[in-house]
Amino acid sequence: MSDLSQQFAARIRAAAGPLVLRGRGSKDFYGNAPQGEALDVSGHRGIVAYEPTELVITARAGTPLAEIEAALAEKGQMLAFEPPHFGEGATSSATLGGCVAAGLSGPRRATAGAVRDYVLGVKLLDGQARELNFGGQVMKNVAGYDVSRLIAGSLGTLGLILEVSLKVLPRPVAEATLRFDLPEAKALETMNQWAGKPLPVSATAWCDDVLTLRLSGARAAVAAAVEKLGGALVAASEASQFWAGLREQQLDYFAGDEALWRLSLPSTAAPADLPGATFIEWGGSQRWLRGDIDAGHVREVAAKLGGHATLFRGGDKSVGVFHPLAPALAALNARVRSALDPRKVFDTGRL
């Protein structure tokens, strides 16, 4: 446990230009290239409070995600949004602060919710080095605007996250993974139909005409769904390897340096008419695409299908990593950013 908030405050006060906040760098690849001086926040770490029966954990931003997940696992609980670590090597380097700032969620997102859905509170240092608390350690809280959820996914451009409180959930008792041979359009339709039924689906993945589906929940519910849906049952060890591989993008599909696009679409959107191999998650809402495809074209197609496109990894970032916003929304985003950081201490351009 170490508290470095005073040091960070001093750095913020002394900052002449923007500060690029960095945990252990597991998500350096993500977002526009930030402009500014690096500030390593990974030393500010430690679990501050964890009470399993309150379903809440509070930890400093530099705490390794792995440490948090281990503490939760010991009590039979988990981070339901399955955040990807994207750490190199065997021991993940991802930190809690980076996880919240990047706002990335894993395979369970479509059914369990995203990072932002589990953020209960944050402690921040703002651009004037003031320590601010928003939200709290309780499940329901509508006092004041919900700044803590706004911080999720803000990529360090609104303030320095010192501490986060997250809602946690019990791990499911039972799990089963099924495989089905289905072409893309049919797989999309099937995923959407099943999502409309009271089935304990917790994750879906489609690639190369194979749909993989994970069921999680009470033993009886999972067993009943396995019976009902048919398909080929995947052995437990292979299944857990597959879902972990997907969460960390270590499956073959994600290998190599080719650009990786992320299309965030309505789950029912038709298959995107774009070149490149496709991998579908989140019941059809998250679709990956490999290849050096023209950014303007990808974005046009994504927008027509009702969503947006992000250049997730690789490729030429000069096209802008994130989908351009409509003018009125862009102006509002800019006003919100400067409202919270008028000195532009965190205005690194990463988002």
Added chain:
Amino acid sequence: MHAHPPEHRIDEDTRSAVLAELAALLPASALLVDFEDLKPYECDGLTAYRQLPMAVALPADEAQAVAVLRACHRHGVPVVARGAGTGLSGGATPVNDGVVLSLARFMRILEVDPLARTARVQPGVRNTAISEAAAPFGLYYAPDPSSQIACTIGGNVAENSGGVHCLKYGLTVHNILKLRVALIDGEIVEIGGDALDGPGYDLLAVMVGSEGMLGVVLEATVKLTPKPQVAQVVMASFDDVIKAGNAVADIIAAGIIPAGLEMMDKPATAAVEDFVHAGYDLSAEAILLAESDGTPEEVAEEIAAMRAVLEKAGARELRVSQNEAERLKFWAGRKAAFPAVGRITPDYLCMDGTIPRKHLAHVLTEIARLAQRYGLRCANVFHAGDGNLHPLIMFDASVPDELERATELGSRILELSVDVGGTITGEHGVGIEKVQQMCVQFSREELEAFHALKEAFDPKRLLNPGKAVPTPRRCSEYRLTGSAK
């Protein structure tokens, strides 16, 4: 508390200019200016505080709503959006010399997409109307405030409303995909999207729960949830509130997230039993309702597990609903708790703090002590699963100083919630009612950040002014005089 409706004065010229402009923009039936027409709008569910607005506008479409906003913005006239007026914190209480923008005529369900499991609706659509429209597809809109027959989705978004099933299915913020919002200057922004996320900052999170102070919701796309095959509820009675509180923690510790987990204390049970005749155990100090939903097998498994936990925790009587009618009967009392208490007292104030559950015993003991000190009765209804406590303070406004004592007691209860690490409001919003307790929960700098955020949306501070976020001056006054314990 010592709430009062916000003041805002405009001069006579501005007044006649804006009224003339509104009269030109709206059909006569959509602009109310006479005393008797304005009267129904003088308060929301927080009836202790009333204020007549200058006018009420009832636009029928987006163009009219935007025109009203533009006119008010140009003339510097405050605007208070209003749904069904069931809010309990004075969020929709008018501002004098301001315009109430009623969304009552925006009541169309624009689209239900069963495959995508979404509904696109206008803001004046009632919460239950969405579930009714989705029912033929085996879907429903999950957040279920007890006021759901009356309250609107626009109001739900503004308050981030919850309900008895939110422990498992989330609050409003977890169930909204996209909002079409008019800013005070009439500009339209679409926030969120039809996908699960949108580019840019998560402004959806900021809009939800913003109490009508950042923008006016003109359309909402909500998520629909598959209706569980079956649901069953266990009703457990305890001879001790603390045992009941511990039983809640035990259920969670057993790895169960019930579909609903609610508690009522003895005074609350007595009030509702008299009203709905649900068969509650009147001699119990506390009653717990724990619901399970899902497939029949799953529910059987979970109910058995919960029974075991509750028995071990010392429940003295357990009843499991045997059919849907009985399940609804068990819930009817809980859902009618506010009106039931309303029947046994001329007036009541409903508090809304959330506390870490482990402090329940301490908080209930303190509330009882405080109630005695202020010479008032208090019944407690508790969203036990998520720690959201509704003490209902009973009083008689016609007795001199009872309102004063009730609001004082309310203030102390809210401060108590903050003291134990909780919050002054879990789902009803700050409004005018709890604006001073914001000074207890937030520092001057945090409140400044809220004001800055407000100005990013509404630089002239015309949307619902004087609500939810106190000025630094009000806080210094309150800190000097108000919170003496």
